[in-house]
Amino acid sequence: MLDARCAIMSNMKKQTSNWPPSRLSQKTKTRLMEIYDRLYRHFGDRKWWPAKTREEIVIGAILVQNVSWANTTKAIQALEDRGLLSFRALDAADTALLEDCLIPTRFYRMKAQKLKAFSGHLKNRYGFDLDAMLEQPEDTLRSELLSIHGIGPETADDIVLYAAAKPSFVIDAYTRRIFHRLGMTPENPGYEAMRSWFMQHLPRDVSLYNQYHALIDALGNRVCRQSRPDCANCPLLELCLHGNRHLPESRRP
DNA sequence: CTCCTGCAAC
DNA sequence: GTTGCAGGAG
Structure with missing residues (x-):
């Protein structure tokens, strides 16, 4: 578990106000890149926005x-x-x-x-x-x-x-769902809080933000669906609280 | 809580 | 055929 507090926060009813924590976490940085790498290996190059102009x-x-x-x-x-x-x-x-x-x-x-x-x-x-x-x-x-x-x-x-091709991390429903299921973010982090959390723990890189969001989109769309998520085929299964919720507490990520 | 369609699931 | 869900902005 990255942080036991996340699990507690998940159960809180509405808006989580004192999140993200003011101090940066090296563990979070590492975990975010591990997730990126796994998604990239699974889906390949997804960098995108299908438009001509x-x-x-x-x-x-x-x-x-x-x-x-x-x-x-x-x-x-x-x-x-x-x-x-x-x-x-x-x-x-x-x-x-x-x-x-x-x-x-x-x-x-x-x-x-x-x-x-x-x-x-x-x-x-x-x-x-x-x-x-x-x-x-x-x-x-x-x-x-x-x-x-x-x-x-x-x-x-x-x-x-x-x-504009300038660094700004995009948060969408897939991002919120995936990272909450992973047990890394509260259920209701608020848009700005979640965006800062990503930007503080990732290098400020347009290509990375582009690719990461595209990969999250792919996962949220095909695997980590709202209903009947396809956990069996999830490249993040080993890291996921939701996918491993049947495991005994001590063996969860 | 409203805007509102399309498509998958029953 | 009918239903129920997707999930951003104001």
Whole structure:
């Protein structure tokens, strides 16, 4: 067990406030890299973001909220077919037409508004020059993104990491689930706390963050599912509290 | 607690 | 066929 306190924290009802601990843990650093290595050996190179342009990455980051990639792809295709795959076009687009393209992405009305909000922001501050926005230092960029309607912490980090290629570790539901099951993080760490925890214990490296998040995505998607997780085929089984919960206390990781 | 569809599981 | 779940932002 990395830390007996994690198990106690897991059972706490709501928000965990005094986490992560202020002191860095060498053990955590080592364990995080071991997990990375195992995932890499199991899944291979997963570094990704399937998009042709930076604009497409940003649009995709907004549209993929709460939806599978398959559905997001349908919407991106629909936008492309109508010549709407740019913020200049989105800004001028008819809302009803835009909504039609976004139906496969679930909350299509809200997402149409979100794309409009982003295009409006880009137009007003940068005259649609996305590169100008993205070339800012990562912290400035991140706060600015968070101020835009429809951009929450995860989407902001997607954009910082994948569109701007600057170091910001992305936390998603898979990350929370996997590391809680491993017994390394509390059930409700809070987004910022979890992000700091990763960033403090990993080298500040864009490629590593990119690859790590992609590997977590692969595991969460196919193996460490919410219901009926496929523990038998998990490359992290030996390290996992959840996968080994049937073992006697003394033999758990 | 609301936005909301798509697809797997029954 | 119907149901139930995926899980981000406000």
